Amino acid sequence: xxxxxxxxxxxxxxxxxxxxxxxxxxxxxxxxxxxxxxxxxxxxxxxxxxxxxxxxxxxxxxxxxxxxxxxxxxxxxxxxxxxx
Amino acid sequence: xxxxxxxxxxxxxxxxxxxxxxxxxxxxxxxxxxxxxxxxxxxxxxxxxxxxxxxxxxxxxxxxxxxxxxxxxxxxxxxxxxxxxxxxxxxxxxxxxxxxxxxxxxxxxxxxxxxxxxxxxxxxxxxxxxxxxxxxxxxxxxxxxxxxxxxxxxxxxxxxxxxxxxxxxxxxxxxxxxxxxxxxxxxxxxxxxxxxxxxxxxxxxxxxxxxxxxxxxxxxxxxxxxxxxxxxxxxxxxxxxxxxxxxxxxxxxxxxxxxxxxxxxxxxxxxxxxxxxxxxxxxxxxxxxxxxxxxxxxxxxxxxxxxxxxx
Numbered sequence: 001x002x003x004x005x006x007x008x009x010x011x012x013x014x015x016x017x018x019x020x021x022x023x024x025x026x027x028x029x030x031x032x033x034x035x036x037x038x039x040x041x042x043x044x045x046x047x048x049x050x051x052x053x054x055x056x057x058x059x060x061x062x063x064x065x066x067x068x069x070x071x072x073x074x075x076x077x078x079x080x081x082x083x084x
Numbered sequence: 085x086x087x088x089x090x091x092x093x094x095x096x097x098x099x100x101x102x103x104x105x106x107x108x109x110x111x112x113x114x115x116x117x118x119x120x121x122x123x124x125x126x127x128x129x130x131x132x133x134x135x136x137x138x139x140x141x142x143x144x145x146x147x148x149x150x151x152x153x154x155x156x157x158x159x160x161x162x163x164x165x166x167x168x169x170x171x172x173x174x175x176x177x178x179x180x181x182x183x184x185x186x187x188x189x190x191x192x193x194x195x196x197x198x199x200x201x202x203x204x205x206x207x208x209x210x211x212x213x214x215x216x217x218x219x220x221x222x223x224x225x226x227x228x229x230x231x232x233x234x235x236x237x238x239x240x241x242x243x244x245x246x247x248x249x250x251x252x253x254x255x256x257x258x259x260x261x262x263x264x265x266x267x268x269x270x271x272x273x274x275x276x277x278x279x280x281x282x283x284x285x286x287x288x289x290x291x292x293x294x295x296x297x298x299x300x301x302x303x304x305x306x307x308x309x310x311x312x313x314x315x316x317x318x319x320x321x322x323x324x325x326x327x328x329x330x331x332x333x334x335x336x337x338x339x340x341x342x343x344x345x346x347x348x349x350x351x352x353x354x355x356x357x358x359x360x361x362x363x364x365x366x367x368x369x370x371x372x373x374x375x376x377x378x379x380x381x382x383x384x385x386x387x388x389x390x391x392x393x394x395x
Contacts, residue, residue: 008128016095021116023311046116065129065273066115068121069103 011059012075013051019071022046026063026072032056036064104128106158117294117303117311119270123217124157126273127188132163141184146193149224149298150217153188167197170205173212173307181355181373184213184284192230195251199231203346206260208290210256211353213283213290216253219287219298227301232335238305252334254346257291264290265330265347267320270297272343279345289352295341308338 020042027035027049034057035049042048049072051057063072070083089097096107105128114120115347116201131141143161146169154161164172173185186193194202194216205212222228227240231251238245254265264286266279276294283290297303299316308314317338325333326344333342352360355373362370372382 014095014098016092016099018092019096019111023117025117025122025311025315028315031369062273063124064100065277066122066271067125068118069112070099070105070110070121070125073099073101 009059010055010077011057011061011082012064012077013054013057014073014075015049015051016071017042017048019031019069020044020046020048021069022048023068024049025066025068029066030063031060032058101125101128104131104157104158109156112156114149115298115300116300117297117314118149118217119219119311119314120153120217122154122187122270122273123215123294123296126276127156127186127215127280129277130284131276132343133281134284136184136284140182141186142173142176142187144169144187144189145249146189146198147224147304148190148193148222149219150188151193151224152192167193167199168201169193170198170210170212170214171200174201174210174309175236177210177212177354181211185211186284186307187212189214189216191216191220191232191253192222192228195253195256196222196231196388203256203260206257206262208354209261209263209288209351209357211287211355213280213286214292215280216291216293217296218253218293219302221298221302223298223301227298227305233302234335234339236337237302240301240305250334252330253291253293254333255330257289258330258347261289261351262291262340262347263288263349263351264345266291266345267295267333267341267343269295269322269341269343271315271318272322275324275343278319282345282348286348288351292293295335295343306337 025039034053036052037047038050061074064074141159143154143157143159145151145273146164147166154163162172169187169189172186173187177185200318220233229239229241233239233246234250236245254267257265264283268276279292296309299311322341324344325342328342328346
C-alpha cells in the first residue's frame with residue numbers, strides 16, 4: 001500500500017534481557033508479531049523475548065508502553081541511520 | 085581510567101524513560117505480570133506529550149506496591165505515610181498553587197486507609213490529579229481484603245470468599261464531587277495516556293482508576309492464572325462506555341468491566357472558590373491567595389516604579 005511519497009516506518013527494538021521478568025506482554029500484544037520468547041534464560045531465570053522478525057516492526061511502540069519492566073524501547077531506523 | 089560501559093549501563097543511559105525514571109533504582113520490585121509499570125509508562129508518555137514544565141510536576145504516593153512510584157519517578161516526589169497521599173498533595177498544592185500535583189497510589193491506600201481524605205479532596209474539588217491503581221487487594225502486605233475486593237473473591241483475610249460489598253470507585257468519586265472521572269484497564273495503555281493527558285489539562289479534582297492484575301496474590305488466590313490471562317480477561321470482558329451513569333459501573337467478581345470517561349464537568353476549584361468568596365466578603369483589601377511573598381514584593385516594586393515613572 002502506498003500513499004504518495006509516504007514511506008513505511010521501520011523500528012529497531014532494543015531489549016534489555018537483564019531486567020526482563022518474562023511476563024510475555026510484549027510478545028502477545030505486538031500487532032505485527034515481531035517478538036518471541038526465547039528458550040534461553042536470563043540471570044533471574046526468566047525467558048526474555050528476542051526480535052524474530054525485525055523487518056516487521058512498524059514503530060508503534062506499544063511494546064515500550066505495555067512492558068512493565070521498562071526494558072524495551074524502540075527507535076526509528078531512519079533517524080538512527082541519519083545520526084550514524 | 086574509565087571502564088568501558090556495560091550493556092546494562094548503556095541501556096540505562098539510552099532508554100527514553102531515563103528522562104522520567106531514577107534509572108539507578110531499576111530493576112524495580114514489582115512482580116512479573118504486574119500492571120503498575122504500564123501505568124507508569126503511560127503517565128510518562130502523557131507528560132511527554134504535555135507542555136508542562138517538568139520542574140513543576142510533583143508525584144505523591146502513599147504506601148504499597150503502587151506507593152513505590154514516587155520513589156522511582158525522577159520528579160519532586162513524596163513517599164508519604166499510609167493513606168495520606170492526598171492530604172500531602174493538598175498541602176503541596178496550597179503552598180505552591182502553580183505546581184502540578186499528581187497522586188499515584190493503590191486502591192487500599194487511597195480508598196481504604198485514606199478513604200476520608202479522598203472523599204474530602206473530591207468534595208472540595210482540589211486541583212490535583214489522582215491515579216488509582218486498583219488491583220483489588222493489598223499486594224505488599226500479603227493479599228488482605230480492600231474496600232474494592234469484589235464479593236466472593238478470595239483474600240488472605242477471607243479465605244472462604246469475601247462477604248463484604250465493594251466500593252465502586254468511579255461512583256464514589258462522582259458522588260463526592262470529582263469533576264473528571266475515568267476508568268481503564270492496564271491493557272488499554274494508549275487510552276490511559278490520553279486520559280491522563282486530559283486530566284492534567286483539567287482544572288479540578290480528576291480521578292483515573294486503572295484496573296491492574298495482581299498476579300502474585302489476587303490472581304493466584306483466586307486461580308485466575310498469570311498476567312497474560314488477566315490481560316486476556318480485560319480484552320474479552322471490557323467495554324468502552326463514555327459518559328456512562330456511574331451508578332451502573334460496579335465490578336463483580338470477573339464480571340464485565342465498563343470503562344471510559346464517565347464524568348467531565350467544570351466547577352470552581354477550591355482555590356478559585358476561596359478567592360471569589362473572600363473577594364465578595366472582604367472586598368478590595370483581600371489579597372488573592374496563591375501568590376508567594378517574593379512575587380508579591382516584585383509586584384509592589386513594579387507598581388512603585390510605575391508610579392514614580394508617571395510622576
